[in-house]
Amino acid sequence: MDRDSDQEDDSTSILLERREQLTDSLLQSPYDLILYLERAQVHADLGYPDLAAGDSYRALLLCDELADESFEYHEPALETLKARLEEGYPSILRKRETANANGDVTFGVEHMDIDCADEPILKVPKKAALRCYQNLSLSLLLCGCLKSAYEFCSRGLQAAPEDEDLNQVKDYIFNMAKRRLKVEEVDISELPDQGLVRREVYPWNDHEPDRHTKESLNFLNKQLQFVAPKCEVRSVDLPTLVESTIVPDEDGNIPTNKQLGLFARDDISPGETVLEEISVLTVNNRLKDSLCDVCSAPLPPLGEQSTVVGCPDCDDTMFCNEQCLELAQRTYHPAVCEKEVDAISKDPDPKESPNALYLLLLSRSLAMSATQEKHPLDLNEVKFIWGDFLPSASNAVPISHKAGPPPVWTLPFTFASNISTPLHILEKMDIDIFSTLASYDLWIFNTLYAKFRGTASARVDKQSGKPEVAAVHPLWCLANHDCDPNVQWEWGGRMKLWCREERVGGRKGGVKKGEEILNHYCDISLPVQDRREWAEGSLGGWCMCERCRKESGEMEGWEGDDKKKSKKDEYVDGIDGNGNIARLDGHIDPLEDLEDDDFERDAKHMGGMSGSREGADVRVGGDVALARDTDDMSIDEDE
Structure with a gap:
């Protein structure tokens, strides 16, 4: 390892x-806006501009609290600030210095010197607010959220029109927008706001389990007994997928990585149910629609024999039956009952439908956490699912001038979905967003989003063709993808897997004891190249199952059906949902239309959430490469 690498470490x-x-200091003093600004700077220095933005936004909220005596946290925020100022004027408000491994300042706000020995205390929040605007505009710019960056930059310039740093960031925003939009003049209303950030198990995350330990496997298998009694979870080596054909080594082996999979404990007959799972981590984006609040299945018709029941404490939350009501009361509903949370992100603009569903999944997990008094990352429905995490080192922004290109980040991010709206939801749930930082920090929201994008499935409305229901089924998603599956699935109120009557090529179905349960997340009747291109966004590379390798000539001896269907006959019978091998990255590029003319094009570029078209699955995202140029801070979309 060279000296630069040692210094960087x-x-x-x-x-x-x-x-x-x-x-630790924030946990002891949660209303200290200076601590948030100090941690924002550390997050920026570590290469986490999203986390820097999150801390700066909380600091900005505390500035608002200080400015209005009627606000809820005015008194504790004021007392905390007085105590800090007794130690001297905070250096974070004088200038922002970022040191590299040699201790040299590489970037900062040098001109913001303040001689404030006698400055009235209530002027300090104004100086702090300006620092928040500087942090937010630059951090969101680095994340690729140009519209939000511009909005905070503009707010800062209203307070300090001559601020050099804000004016510089404003220029960066427009230069970057011109490159992303490929235009000479930028319409502010057209500024893109979808960015990408690091997708990883954060170095301080002590909630992420090793999924392959005996304890983890025992826990999962105990859960599996109730939904798939003939199955068990095992560790399995799967091909490491890339966006091209993998060349085997001289012994014919291809690179693999360890994941989880489902295996048959006993023989399973054709047509036999393999798994049936209901998940409370299920949401819909239809306001006041006739769907069960737990499982999002259509409510049974009303009548004398109807099983539909409502919450006894709120008027408009309905459930399929007493079992769903009891499940809701035990797992999540008390946290949102009569809290006006239901309307948030419901009936969204069609283009925002996928983002809204991910946000609703986050909202449901926060309600589950509050009701069960459990950390969000320790929820049974979340803890063991796959998140397509990359190593922190591969995400890190190099400090050395000798380093190669910066990394490509893969977790979709917006200010609204990741920062402001989750905090708004918590406030609606009467949760103090400052004192509960240990459970509701931004990195926790990001980790949840990474897991949802790795495993969530969606169901689309038959009339509009837009996603309306999303869910995470933590046990169903353990079944790995194969283009010669031995099971098929459907999702109503419950996720159901059953053994196929017939395999690809007309072979008789059935699963023998010890064989792996193989699910499918693309239209398996398409030719190999079409299947690989179609599923590339969800799998993270070309499928390397035995069928694909044989049909492509990479192996010998396959006699399967390779007939291409016409576009009118195409349907998607399950793209993704796999928590083990799918790489569900990319920014959200909603499926604007699922009509046949666009369906093949949209499906090819999918990445994010699986969904269904009248019961079949479709993707609701697309991959975007984030190229950071150290000279002009450019972000380009990969066409």
């Missing part, structure tokens, strides 16, 4: 230690 270790100290 040392610098990272120091910054991580400083972050831990600041986080």
